[in-house]
Amino acid sequence: MELSQKTIHEINDLLEKKEVTVTEVTQSVVDRIAAVENKTAAYLNLQTEEALRAAGVIDEKLGEQKKRTPLEGIPYALKDNMCTQGILTTCASKMLYNFNPPYNAHVYDRLIEEGGILLGKTNMDEFAMGSSTENSAYKITHNPWDLNKVPGGSSGGSAVAVAADTAFYTLGSDTGGSIRQPASFCGVVGMKPTYGLVSRYGLVAFASSLDQIGPFTKDVEDCALVLNAIIGHDPKDSTSLNLEKKDYTQTLKQGVKGMKIGVAQAFFGEGLQPEVRKSLEDAIAVYKAMGAEIVDVSFQYLDYALSAYYMISSAEASSNLARYDGIRYGYRAEEYDGLVDLYKKTRSQGFGEEVKRRIMLGTYALSSGYYDAYYKKAMQVRTLIKDDFNQVFDGCDVLLTPTAPTTAFGIGEKTSNPLEMYLTDIYTVPVNIAGIPGISIPCGLDNNGMPIGMQLLGPILSEETLLKVAWAFENEKGLKNLKAPLETEV
Amino acid sequence: MEYEMVIGMEIHVELGTKTKIFCSCPTEFGQDENTHTCPVCLGMPGVLPVLNEKVVEYATRAGLALNCEIAHFSKMDRKNYFYPDLPKAYQTSQFDLPICTGGVVEIEVDGMKKDIGITRIHIEEDAGKLLHESAEGTLVDVNRCGVPLVEIVTEPDMRSAEEARVFAEKVRNILEYTGVSDCKMQEGSMRFDVNLSMREKGATVLGTRTEMKNLNSFRALVRAVQYESKRQIIELKKGHKIIQETRKWDDTKGVSSSLRSKEEAQDYRYFPEPDLVPIVIEKEYIEKIKSELPELPEAKKQRYIDEYKLPEYDAGVLTASGVTARFFEEAVSLYDEAKQISNWIMVEIPPLLKEKELTMENIPIKPAQLAELLKLVKDGVINGTSGKEVLKEMFNSGKNPDEIVKEQGLSQVSDTGELEAIIEKIVADNPKSLEDIGAGNEKAYGFLTGQVMKATKGKANPQVANKIIRDVVAKHLG
Amino acid sequence: MSLTREDVTYVANLARLEFSPDEVTALVDKMGAVLDYAQTLSELDTSAVKATEHVLAVQNVFREDVPKPCLTNEQALANAPESEAGCFKVPRVME
């Protein structure tokens, strides 16, 4: 097995025993990128030379020091909506085609401190709006399990980099499923932590009250390692939680015996692909066999989550994206007649179709006369959904659901119908509405060999429990050894 | 038909914090363009605001000083609109739950006391500056972006330009006293928006109002109100309807004009700011701020009357600004002659300040120096006339009064021998005066005193000189 | 409830976006579909429900009033499409 195919904790063992160097590890990923990036197109911007240079520096340092931190010398990538000083941060938008931020996202600073090696910035749906990464202004990213299929989105590039072994781990952002859904489509682990657990400073905002950064990894143990590094209070983010730091690897392997796993009919309704249903039923059986108790739970308001989500997220986006006006940074239209025209031309040319549609939707929902019916109503429904989850978690420790109704769909298949595209987020958005954590792990393959994702949800700050429950399944089924068939030419 | 005007005001006041409302950039005024900025106040992608704790403290203080209720729960909202001086394209402000509500300020105009209601006070951020507007284009300076403001909104309780001015001055005075703002009008630290409508005297319904924005002096406020009320009366008398609009006041031309906006009616799409958490203020915090509030003008005025036995007029003038009151109090603590100090502050100092285009805020002499000067006058070292000369020189050179007295030889002549000789000569040279006095014309004494002062260049101690004159005259008249 | 071309034009101006007539037609259709879907929200009686502005009950997060270093003028303007005399430059504001 190539080094690039290993997990972080496997590489850690080798580095610990001094059987490999950071340079060898990094070279292996750089080689892998050279071999497959032209097929997957996960990256918008590669920093491989800098990565190799950084690897050399860390090797020297490690020669002298005894203790290594778990992510030190491990190559990773960031979704291109996290600000990196000196490295372009485009959000996959023409609007920020040349934006070079004079500051770092908090998570990037954290990973610099941890000694991480940045390989580059990954492709995404423009401004994180989309479910297939087809809304990138720059390129289409391909699912390594079937290059004709989408990787999901909006963090498609980050999911693919991990699935194709072109990074050991990546960070994505999840506003309505943008980590969990591509993780599901690409057969990797993806987690959206509790809102406020990871600082949003330097994450280019889509919908402030829903956005949350989280990891993509090859297995659950790696997810715990990365989460350990990126959580923590940040005084620059007023919504960042001020809690004591946890080590999620400590409780990872405690098992699920006696735990209550909830299953709700609302997540197994119409539109669910039969193989996905079957795979989830198998997973439930696995948990039962491991000694967990399966309980039926029910929701009252879940059907309204998607509507509320599109109103809230679009409204916040319309305001968050108003700053792109062609004055202080980014794209400016070449020809315009006066100030108002400068705004209109710049924004109409700089934003893609989907982004413009969401800005329009959000502006409409906030405009006078419609605020109460759309925005305020959605914020009230948000309360109902939050309460719904609270009541569900009174009866179970975690909730088990499919991550998405289907496996990855074909490139171009849903681009003409936004509503149909939005419906692919139906199982993931309620989680952001309620601010709770969720993790997607692979649980099987469909008849075409495409990965199926299982979503585990828990109450606020239940990351420890979720990782434990996820690890138990992964350990039992051994799916982490399933690799995308990229080698066999398509 | 007799009309009455109805005025409500919105006052924007920059708070005197060291840093901006949502980032750690300094708020200093008058720096080079775009040197006091950071990713947060430049509205760069992905940055987040964190509220300055002093802003909450100052707003609470202002609220208490203006007799408001302090909200237990308030929150920030976004006001969305595009303008080049607004980097995020939204102003972070407070919409439905402001930090203070329901205050009142008592004013006195022509001896009549009256309450002006304060509807609300909310906190928000200032915008940037547009410079050198020309056909070529406009330049944008972001330094002021994010400087904290409170906006004070009044009830439509004022009925004249004079009431508006007195109210505005009183608010300025209170805010300056409480230390929440330096209220420097010339730096734009305090700006007024005026809502004005006219109605038939005695009517209860309000007429259609217009709004004049960004009046930045009391003079502009008064003139704008006078102009706009006249304009509206003329329109109404012609049978025209008043158009609800924003008008721009041109202080140089002394006219207002419609800010004809091509835009649609503003639709600010306010919604709760998701990047900032609610402000929850407990009773204990309010009590603490209350206990730290300095003495307000009203109370101070009364104390001056009681403690220093000053006339009400003096007390009013001295407490009309915190800076003046502080100057007075420091002087009086060094030299216990309140009325004398008060006279000099009210009468002698203002023309000197005016001449040098200064204000009490940057007065070039120290209270201790004034106290020293007045002591010299009181002790008879110099007379009052010389005292005024010395004060002028203190303004010019910044030197201490005793130094100036010495340098210019201004000490009074109290030496009876020297004075007697001078007076003998003057009496001898002016037989007519002697005659007049003999005939019972006491006024002639004044003439002789004047001659003595002239001969001594004003340095004669008047009391001593008068006594000698009377002695010498008596001797001559036998 | 149906979205009109006028609605789209009004909102586009608020958002400082412009669309060709064909794009307006497409927006009436696609935005309209999402808004119709969101109409399901009106089925719920939420008159007694408090709006959730923040999912977590965090409050009173403040920063000390202590100045920190700023960006230099060059850094502030480095990304600007047009600048002059240390300032960002835009077309004449008043028309």
Ligand SMILES: [Zn+2]
């Ligand atoms: Zn700043």
